[in-house]
Amino acid sequence: MNFEILHGLRLRLRALLWRGRLDRDLQDEIEFHLNERAARSGLSPEEARRRFGNTTVMKERTRDMWTIRWIETLMQDLRYAARTLRKSPGFTIVAVLTLALGIGADTAIFSVVDSVLLRPLPYAEPSRLVELWGNVKRVKVERRGASYPDFVDWRAQSHSFEGMAVLDNTVATLTGVEEPERVAGEVVSQAYFDLLGVRPAVGRVFRPEEDAVPQRDAVVMLSDGLWKRRFGGDRQVAGRTLQIGERDYTIVGVMPEWFRGVSDQAQLWMPAMMGGTAADLAERGTRSFPVLARLRPGVTAAQAQAELDGIAQRLQAAYPLTNEGRAVEVAPLDRELLGDLRQPLIVLLCAVGLVLLIACTNVASLMLARSEARQREIAMRIALGAGRARVLAQLFTESCVIALAGAAGGLALAHWGARLLVTASPVTFPSFIHPGVDLRVALFCTLIACAAGIALGVAPAVQMRNANLAEAFKQASSHAVDRRDGRRFRGALVVAEVAFAMLLLTGAGLLIRSVGQLAAIRPGYDPSHLLTLRIGLPRPTDAREVQGRVARIPGVVAVSLGSDVPLDGGGASFYAAEGQPPVTAQNRPRVYPHRVSPDFFRTLRIPFLAGRPFTEGEVHDGVSVVIVSESLAKRFWPGQDPIGKRIKIGSLISKTPWMTIVGVVNELKYRGLPNNPTTDPDMFVPIAGPVRNPALLIRTSVPPASMAPAVRRVLREADATTVIYGVRTLEELMARETANSRFTGWLMGIFAGSALLLAVIGIYGVMSYTVARRTREIGIRMALGAGRGQVLRMVAGNGMSLIAGGLAIGAVLAFALARLIDTLLYNVTPGDPIAFVAAAGVMALVALAACLAPAARATRIAPASALRNE
Amino acid sequence: MGDKALVQGTLDMLILKTLTRGVMHGYAIVEFIQQSSDEVLRVEEGALYPALHRLELRGLLASEWGVSENNRRAKFYKLTAAGRKQLAEESASWNRLSGAVARVMQTA
Numbered sequence: 001m002n003f004e005i006l007h008g009l010r011l012r013l014r015a016l017l018w019r020g021r022l023d024r025d026l027q028d029e030i031e032f033h034l035n036e037r038a039a040r041s042g043l044s045p046e047e048a049r050r051r052f053g054n055t056t057v058m059k060e061r062t063r064d065m066w067t068i069r070w071i072e073t074l075m076q077d078l079r080y081a082a083r084t085l086r087k088s089p090g091f092t093i094v095a096v097l098t099l100a101l102g103i104g105a106d107t108a109i110f111s112v113v114d115s116v117l118l119r120p121l122p123y124a125e126p127s128r129l130v131e132l133w134g135n136v137k138r139v140k141v142e143r144r145g146a147s148y149p150d151f152v153d154w155r156a157q158s159h160s161f162e163g164m165a166v167l168d169n170t171v172a173t174l175t176g177v178e179e180p181e182r183v184a185g186e187v188v189s190q191a192y193f194d195l196l197g198v199r200p201a202v203g204r205v206f207r208p209e210e211d212a213v214p215q216r217d218a219v220v221m222l223s224d225g226l227w228k229r230r231f232g233g234d235r236q237v238a239g240r241t242l243q244i245g246e247r248d249y250t251i252v253g254v255m256p257e258w259f260r261g262v263s264d265q266a267q268l269w270m271p272a273m274m275g276g277t278a279a280d281l282a283e284r285g286t287r288s289f290p291v292l293a294r295l296r297p298g299v300t301a302a303q304a305q306a307e308l309d310g311i312a313q314r315l316q317a318a319y320p321l322t323n324e325g326r327a328v329e330v331a332p333l334d335r336e337l338l339g340d341l342r343q344p345l346i347v348l349l350c351a352v353g354l355v356l357l358i359a360c361t362n363v364a365s366l367m368l369a370r371s372e373a374r375q376r377e378i379a380m381r382i383a384l385g386a387g388r389a390r391v392l393a394q395l396f397t398e399s400c401v402i403a404l405a406g407a408a409g410g411l412a413l414a415h416w417g418a419r420l421l422v423t424a425s426p427v428t429f430p431s432f433i434h435p436g437v438d439l440r441v442a443l444f445c446t447l448i449a450c451a452a453g454i455a456l457g458v459a460p461a462v463q464m465r466n467a468n469l470a471e472a473f474k475q476a477s478s479h480a481v482d483r484r485d486g487r488r489f490r491g492a493l494v495v496a497e498v499a500f501a502m503l504l505l506t507g508a509g510l511l512i513r514s515v516g517q518l519a520a521i522r523p524g525y526d527p528s529h530l531l532t533l534r535i536g537l538p539r540p541t542d543a544r545e546v547q548g549r550v551a552r553i554p555g556v557v558a559v560s561l562g563s564d565v566p567l568d569g570g571g572a573s574f575y576a577a578e579g580q581p582p583v584t585a586q587n588r589p590r591v592y593p594h595r596v597s598p599d600f601f602r603t604l605r606i607p608f609l610a611g612r613p614f615t616e617g618e619v620h621d622g623v624s625v626v627i628v629s630e631s632l633a634k635r636f637w638p639g640q641d642p643i644g645k646r647i648k649i650g651s652l653i654s655k656t657p658w659m660t661i662v663g664v665v666n667e668l669k670y671r672g673l674p675n676n677p678t679t680d681p682d683m684f685v686p687i688a689g690p691v692r693n694p695a696l697l698i699r700t701s702v703p704p705a706s707m708a709p710a711v712r713r714v715l716r717e718a719d720a721t722t723v724i725y726g727v728r729t730l731e732e733l734m735a736r737e738t739a740n741s742r743f744t745g746w747l748m749g750i751f752a753g754s755a756l757l758l759a760v761i762g763i764y765g766v767m768s769y770t771v772a773r774r775t776r777e778i779g780i781r782m783a784l785g786a787g788r789g790q791v792l793r794m795v796a797g798n799g800m801s802l803i804a805g806g807l808a809i810g811a812v813l814a815f816a817l818a819r820l821i822d823t824l825l826y827n828v829t830p831g832d833p834i835a836f837v838a839a840a841g842v843m844a845l846v847a848l849a850a851c852l853a854p855a856a857r858a859t860r861i862a863p864a865s866a867l868r869n870e
Numbered sequence: 871m872g873d874k875a876l877v878q879g880t881l882d883m884l885i886l887k888t889l890t891r892g893v894m895h896g897y898a899i900v901e902f903i904q905q906s907s908d909e910v911l912r913v914e915e916g917a918l919y920p921a922l923h924r925l926e927l928r929g930l931l932a933s934e935w936g937v938s939e940n941n942r943r944a945k946f947y948k949l950t951a952a953g954r955k956q957l958a959e960e961s962a963s964w965n966r967l968s969g970a971v972a973r974v975m976q977t978a
Contacts, residue, residue, distance in 0.1 A: 003952065007929035025935075025945065029896060029919065032944045036897040039940070053916030061920045065927060 015066045022066055026059050077397035085401065091370060092402070095363045098758065099406025099452060102359030104413025105751065107445045109352045111418040111435040113345050114444075121334055122258065122432045124197020125294075129333040130301060132164070132291040132308070137325050138586055142678055146291050147322075148272070149284040150315065154291065154328065157311045160304035161293045165189035166272040168289035169263050173536050173723055174230070176243030182536055182725040183226065185268040186261045187275035187289075195294045196262070202227070203238035203253030210252075211271040214278040220249040221269040224257040242268075262292060262337070264430045285322040288571070292333070305330040325586050337430060344744040347821055351507060351751045354500045358755050360452050361500075362762040363406075365493045367399060367456055369769045372486055392457075400453035407449030411437055414445065421747075426739035490766050491802050498806025499813060501752070501759035502843050506814035507821065508745070508752035509835030510828055515745035517674075517827035518738045524668035525566065526605035529557075530730035531704035532565040532697050535715060536723030540690035547597065549714050550698060555707055558699040560603035561687050563595035565695045565726070566670050567733040570594065572680055577636040578646040578658065590680045591632060592671060593649070595687040601627075601665070603699045611643045611663030618662075619686040627663040632681035647683075659685065673737035674826050695726075704729045744824055756843070760850045767799050767854040778858050779866025788859040795858045799851035806847075807840055814839070881913065881921050883964060886930065886949060886957040893936075895944040896922060922947060930956050 015022045030052070037048040049055070085092045120126045132154065134146045146154070148166070155164045168187040173180055186192075190211035193200070201224065210217040220242055222231070231237045231251075241248040249270070260266050273281070280286065295304055308328040315323045335342075371378070381391055418435040437445075535546070543561050551559045564570040575591045583589065598614040600606075609630060618625050626647065633642035646658040669675065670682050687694070700707045708727050715722050735742070771778070778791055786794075818830035828835070888894065888902050899922075900913045925931040930953035938944040949957070 004928050008927045011927055026919075028943060029945045032895065032938070032942055033897045033915065033919075035942065036895075036938075040901075051915070053914065055916075058916045058919060062923045065920065065923050 009068075012066060012068050016068065016071060022063065023059075026062055030055055030059070073393070074397070077394050078401065080394060081398040081401045084398065088370070091366060092405075095366055095402050096405045096409060098359045098362050098761075099403060099449075100409025100413060101754065102356035102758075103407050103410030103445060103448055103452070104417060105352045105410075105754070106349075106356045106448060107410055107414035107437070107441055108417030108421060108435075109345070109349050110444050111414060111437060111441040112421055112433075113349050114440055115433050115435040116338055116341050116345060116429070121337065123333075126334060127332075128162075128295040128297070129195070130293050130295060130304070131167070131331045131333055131336050132293055133329040133331060134287050135327055135329050136586075137327070138590075138678075141327075141329075143329065144287045144326075145289050146328075147284050147287045148276075148281040150287070150323075150326075151291050153315055154308065154311060157314070158304070158307055160296060160299045160307050162296050163191045163195050164291050164293040165192035165195050166275070166289055167192065167262055167292040168272070168275055169266075170270070170275070171725075172244045172268060172270075174242065174244060175246075175538075176248075177230075180536065180538075180721055180723045182534075182723050183267040184263065184265040185270060186263055186266040187270050187272055188261075188292075189272045192269070192292060195292055198255065198259050200253035201256045202235055203251070205253055206271050211273050214273050214276065214281050216273065217271060218247050218249045218274060219252050219271060220244065222251060222254045223260060223267040224254060226267040227254040244268075244270075258432060260431055262333070264337075264432075284319055290336075301330045301332060324584075340740055341427065341429075343821075343824060344740055347507075347744065347824065348747055348751070351504055351748055354504050355751050355755050355758070356448065356452070358497050358500050358758045358762070360455050361493050361497050362758055362765070363402065363452075364456050364458070365490055365762060365766050365769075367402075368486065368489060368493075369765070371395065372773075396453070396457040399456035400450070403449045403453035403456060406452070407445050410449075411442060411445050414441065425743050426735065427743045428736075428739070487770070490770070491798075494763055494766050494799070494802040495806040495809065497759040497762045498803050498843065498847055499810035501755040502807055502810025502839060503814045503817065504748075504752040504755040505839035505843055506811070506818065506836055508748040509839045510818060510821065510825060510830065510832055511741070511745040511748045513832060513835050514825045514828045515738070515742050518741055521669065521674055523566070523673065523734070524606065524666045524670070527566075527730040527734055529700050529702075529704050530604070530697060531700060531707055531711065531727070532568075532695060532730055532733070533708075533711065533727040534565070534693060534695045534725055536693050536725070537691070538719065538721045540692050542689070543687075543691050543694045544597070546694075546715065546718055547696070549718055550696060550711055553707070553710050553714055555700050555702045555710070556698055557701050558599055558603040560600040560697045561597040561691075562600060562695045562697055563687060563691075565697065565733070566604075566668075566730060567672065567737055568726070570671065572678070573649050574651065575647050575649050575683075576652045576654070578648075580636055580652075588651075589632075589635065590678075591628075592680055592682045594670070594682060594684050596684050597687050600684065600697070601663075603697050605699075606665050606668065609664045609666060610641065611661070613663060614686045619688050624657045624659040625662045625686065626659040627665060627684040628661055629665055629667050629681040629683065631667055631679070632683065633661070633664050635681075673734060697730075704731075741824065741826065756846060759843075760846050763799070763803070763847055763850040764853065767795075767851050768857075770798075771795060771854045771858045774858070775861060775866045778861050779863045782861065782866075783863035791859045791861075792855050796852055796855035799855065800848065803844065803847040803851060807844060810843070811836060811840060879960075881917060882925060883957065883960045884911070884913075885918075885921060885925060886953055887961065889931065889947060889949040889953070890957065893946045893948040895938060895946050897944075899947070925953070929953075 034045065034048045034052060037043060037051070038045045041048075043051070121129070123129060132146065134144045134150060135141050136144055146166075151164065151166055155161075158164075166187065166189045170185045170187050171182050172185045173182050190206045190208050193205040199205075200221065203221075205221065206219060210219050222237070222242070227233060227237060230242070231240065234240075237251050238253060240251050242251055243249070255269075261269065275281070293304075295301065305328075308330060312323075312327045316326060378391055382388060415437045418437070418441075422429050422433065422435055535543075537543070537546075547559050547561050550556060570592055572590050572592050575589055577589065580589075598616055598619060601608070601613045610633075611627070613627070614625060628642070628647070632647075633645075636642075636647075637645055642661050642664055645661050647661065648654060648658050649656045665684075668682055671677060696711075698704070698707065698711065712724055712727075715724055774795070778795075781794075782791065814836070815831060822830050884903050885899060888899050891902070894902070896918055900915060900918060903911055903913050922931065922933075926933055926947070930950060931947045932950050933945055933947050935943060936946045
């Protein structure tokens with residue numbers, strides 16, 4: 001039986017492919033038979049043919065047998081659809097383009113969602129990879145990372161994990177070549193590569209014994225990029241040396257091209273044991289790195305968390321001084337790497353889905369108008385014996401053809417769009433994210449196209465439902481009446497379009513307001529006209545000479561030296577204030593120290609609330625002075641003059657020197673935007689003595705980026721071995737902090753704009769169509785004495801009530817859904833009246849214009865010509 | 871002659887049986903059935919070709935184009951393995967049926 005079906009199918013498919021041959025063969029076979037008959041029985045050919053019977057019927061029967069019925073029907077319908085669509089190119093182009101835009105945008109966003117959220121990380125069994133963060137409970141729980149002794153204890157005492165590895169970021173200075181450079185790298189335990197399941201492309205990874213003794217084994221692994229750049233892709237590179245700082249490292253292997261470490265920036269890897277001195281590595285209180293770990297199969301993150309909670313408790317008891325209040329957080333790696341993108345992308349996917357809905361609505365109303373205009377044709381076909389189902393199938397085929405053509409256009413659009421989205425976006429996507437049109441995305445695209453096709457087919461189907469033949473003929477011949485159910489359906493489409501567009505506009509309004517709020521943030525310093533960079537000097541040097549050279553460049557207003565740059569990292573220290581009450585580990589004061597030169601406050605234009613900047617003398621005399629931010633002063637000396645008070649790094653019993661407060665500045669958003677990651681204050685101490693890696697902050701009178709080449713030149717002239725890196729304007733650094741919000745905001749704006757445009761086109765189309773259908777009616781009314789105002793009110797009034805209804809529904813929907821994007825908003829509440837009023841205003845204005853233009857045209861109808869029109 | 875029209879199932883069986891003699895074209899099949907039934911069974915030509923094509927689609931026959939005795943292009947049919955099996959089943963059940971009919975006709 002199965003054989004028969006398969007065999008038949010094969011033959012039929014072959015017949016389908018060679019349709020002409022089947023007909024010819026049949027003809028030949030009959031011809032042969034007739035000739036044979038005539039020759040052998042002596043009958044005349046006519047007689048033979050007569051005896052044979054009706055050859056046409058026979059041929060039909062045979063051909064039917066050979067063909068697959070539904071494919072034949074489908075091909076017929078497709079040919080017919082292509083013909084009718086070609087006959088109305090205007091309709092076809094508008095419909096296909098509208099859908100292509102909708103589907104294209106949808107697919108582009110989906111391809112990004114797919115590559116970011118749906119695909120696993122490019123590591124072996126990534127679902128079992130987690131990061132372990134030491135955290136501490138203060139005002140709120142703050143993330144800190146692990147210290148090496150903590151890491152060793154977690155690893156030794158836990159059973160939930162297959163392995164653990166230190167995962168610290170570093171910046172290495174490659175020396176021993178003409179042009180030294182700074183490259184990002186990772187300091188990792190030997191287990192790191194096994195945990196990720198990454199094999200070296202050349203050579204080997206670290207051996208366990210190479211990660212056993214601090215500072216003993218200077219070995220390094222290279223990234224593919226560094227290997228090609230520095231060693232010309234030499235496959236015998238293992239065993240050669242790379243000079244990092246003052247030390248020669250032996251290269252043991254090269255990682256595959258795609259691999260840039262968990263940080264996605266690493267160009268080299270060093271064993272954890274090279275990350276610090278023996279003393280550093282023994283320091284339990286210095287916590288700086290997360291731990292990468294792989295859960296054992298079957299162990300959940302929650303189970304691992306519970307186990308680590310117990311271990312953290314034991315460590316607290318054993319080392320109260322360093323571990324009080326310390327816990328461990330188990331965080332899935334994919335959330336760590338891509339979690340920030342999750343919500344914006346889902347919001348965008350929903351938004352773009354709405355755009356597609358509006359596009360479909362538009363095309364549906366176009367199709368509806370068309371099918372109404374085709375009533376007569378359809379009635380004729382039914383009258384001639386076509387089954388209703390058959391006619392309906394034909395109409396569905398037509399909408400599917402449009403949808404599929406739209407999908408094809410959409411795929412092309414998505415192909416470019418997705419790439420553009422990632423390259424032009426202010427958000428930096430991980431390097432392993434390659435959105436593009438692949439099978440999954442194409443499948444998604446096809447699925448929406450099919451859904452769209454079916455949805456679009458609904459419009460003609462509704463028309464067909466109670467199409468009465470006689471009535472259809474009557475109606476088609478006289479355009480006097482606008483059919484009621486058609487009108488209601490079109491009305492519903494307008495309401496839906498306005499509601500969806502309103503929803504999107506409100507969402508965009510909220511997000512763009514939030515972007516505006518972010519842009520308006522005053523960080524406490526003046527970020528305009530500031531160029532920042534870091535230099536690596538060959539040996540510790542008093543950098544004031546360099547500073548002076550840069551200051552003399554024309555266009556430079558002020559230059560400051562610093563230990564770090566705003567918004568670019570830096571660590572915190574505990575401190576103690578003279579005469580402070582006793583503190584517990586939870587509220588032990590913590591501060592971010594920055595070392596700066598006296599010009600710092602002038603260069604960044606940081607106003608003083610009290611006191612004064614450093615003087616040049618204070619930089620050298622070994623006088624311990626400090627400038628603090630406001631909240632530090634308020635914490636210990638509320639209502640008092642903090643000038644002259646003293647603080648020290650460490651605790652009250654530390655041997656560190658007391659520092660006298662000489663100035664107080666505003667709270668600065670120095671470590672993150674829109675807010676510092678922690679509420680700890682900042683403090684500034686004079687940068688003194690020789691330094692190796694100072695930051696330069698340069699205030700310019702011209703656009704700061706344009707000064708970079710001159711600064712580079714001057715620095716190189718001073719010392720050719722100076723490494724210059726991290727050249728960025730402060731505004732770039734600020735923009736990086738708010739990239740996610742801007743990405744979401746602007747894309748949402750684009751989608752809302754497209755939604756608005758599509759809705760306007762839709763409303764205009766429906767209104768124009770209505771007016772066209774009612775031309776005769778309007779003509780009669782005007783002939784009977786209706787004034788232009790009355791006609792305008794009649795035509796526009798209907799449209800306006802639809803728009804008002806859509807606005808109301810959209811606003812309610814927006815109000816309900818806005819809470820979902822709450823976390824994406826900064827300084828804007830989800831119910832922000834400005835966003836709502838602006839969205840409603842724009843929508844109402846534009847929709848009214850789209851509705852009034854056709855209505856105004858209606859008032860210019862000349863009664864006589866309208867009546868003659870038929 | 872038209873009064874002995876063959877029902878479809880029977881025609882199929884006769885075609886299969888005829889083709890056990892070897893490869894034949896449609897005309898030869900008609901002639902053979904007519905002659906071997908002493909002109910009792912007349913195959914309606916309009917029914918023959920649909921039947922042949924049906925059997926071919928079911929995989930019971932295979933066809934190929936060749937050249938007839940008088941050098942004309944003709945479509946030749948031949949029995950497949952599946953066709954042989956089918957014929958065996960059908961002739962068995964035909965024998966049972968005709969035997970039964972014959973017995974009824976004799977006793978009554």
